[in-house]
Amino acid sequence: MNFEFVCGWCGEENVLYGEPTGWWRExxxxxxxWDCWLCDGANTTPDGPWTPAD
Known part of the structure; x- marks a missing residue:
């Protein structure tokens, strides 16, 4: 599942792949x-829950 995160440096939306874990894959x-695709700034993933990407 893909999740959407906003870069803390430039405000651009980034989509990251979330690898399923656990028994029921929830x-x-x-x-x-992760690095922003636009400005290459290093970002830290926030605590969940995360917003699924469309």
Whole structure:
């Protein structure tokens, strides 16, 4: 499942893939740190719940 996060540096929306974990695949794991596709700024993933991307 993809999740949408906003860059803390430039405000651009970024979509990250959440790898399913757990028995029923209702939990997802995303990277703790990710780089914005636009400004290349390093961001930290906030605590959930996360917004699923469209």
């Amino acid at each position: 939990l997802y794991r995303v990277p703790d740190v």
